[in-house]
Amino acid sequence: MKEYRQGVSLAYPIDHRLIRQFLAAVEHGNITAASNALHISQPALTKNIRKLEEFLGVRLLERHSRGVVATSYGQVLARRGKLVELEFEYAMAEIEAMKGGNKGTIRIGTSPVFATLYMPKVAISLVEQSPGLKIELENGVLDTLVPGLLQGDLDIVCSALDFPDHPELVKDHLIDFEHAVFARTEHPLADRDVIDPKEMMEYSWVMLAKDYVAVSRLGSYFSANGLGPPHIAVETNSFETAFASVREADFLTSSTLSLQPHAENMGLVPLPIQGTLWHFPAGATYRRSTTTPSSVNAVVACLKDIVKTTENI
The missing domain is CATH 1.10.10.10 (Winged helix-like DNA-binding domain superfamily/Winged helix DNA-binding domain)
Known part of the structure; x- marks a missing residue:
């Protein structure tokens, strides 16, 4: 050379x-x-x-x-x-929109709670606004979604915001969530008034795969009470599978309280634990740019309206 x-x-x-x-x-x-x-x-x-x-x-x-x-x-x-390639794609999509075509693709990464509570309505709203727009939804957790956003594999992420700030990313805070512990209604701990953390150490847990942030927060809760990390017996990419596994045995799992109605439909209840696991902000994250793509702005606007409407019900 x-x-x-x-x-x-x-x-x-x-x-x-x-x-x-x-x-x-x-x-x-x-x-x-x-x-x-x-x-x-x-x-x-x-x-x-x-x-x-x-x-x-x-x-x-x-x-x-x-x-x-x-x-x-x-x-x-x-x-x-790769980001240059994406900017070119955004430009083409905006030109098509100006011509009346409304074509292009928006790739949205979403956490389980957003995928369940908000994204179906967001997708419908986007399709109605831009009939030619293709929407790709990818479910995941922070540890998979944020790298995907930085690498250009995703255009926007709808999830928790409790990760370190990054100079290339913009966070838009929309709502706050609280995590809770869920078990099946027949679980030995389900009828307690207040559950000591030591009692939960006797049971295995089901958690989302690669959700290192949630596992870390869970470990911090037990560590604050002088205990080691809990035993995680099952990891899955689906919160439905996690809930179904907990329904079948005396496992425990952690999820946001916003999913309580879905958990109850599957025979699970939140446990009255001592203290709280953690609260965290949530919303939309996208790459910083001199001009944010119109499709990304549309997702944020739809999400804000739907979150506001849902929370006011």
Whole structure:
């Protein structure tokens, strides 16, 4: 490889196709697979990536026998380049909307409570406003949704806001939630007036998979009472499955009190524990931009109206 330059002059713009080709190589992890997906020859793709590396003055890909992997420089370009691609998609969607087409896709990440209580109505409202808009809903937890937003896989996240502030993200606080402990109505602890934390240590828990924030908060509750972390026996990606598992045995689970009606429909009740697990703010999070995409603004506006209406019922 040629010797890299020490500086880069931004007076000469990078061909957008080079960025797209580099992103394909990173996503596929293989030059041959990327060239096939792009419908160009492998030598042409290799040449263009080297051209991009020489322009920036850094090595973007490490090549090995099984394919390629982004260097630390390449990871930065991949993350930023993907956001550039997204901005282009937003621009196209807004132009279509101005022309009357209202096309495009909005990818919404949502926590279980938002997915259950608010997102069906939000989706209906968005479809009515923009008939050509495609809505993709992805259920998850903070530890999966926020990284997806930062990486450009999601356009907006509707969930808890109790995670560290990030310079690239905007948080819009809409509501406050309280977590509670749920058990089936036949559970030995269900008829107690107040439950000591020690008593709950005798039972196993069902929790959402990868919800490290909730597990940490749960551990903090027991730690504050001089106890170790509870035993988590089952992890699932679905709160319905979590509730169904608790209904079938003397498990315990943690969820927001806002889901109490759904829990009661499945034969569960909130337990009168000593103290509270935790309160937390919730709302919408999206990437900071000089101009927020109209589709993201539409989601926030719909969500605000529906949350306000629901809370006033």
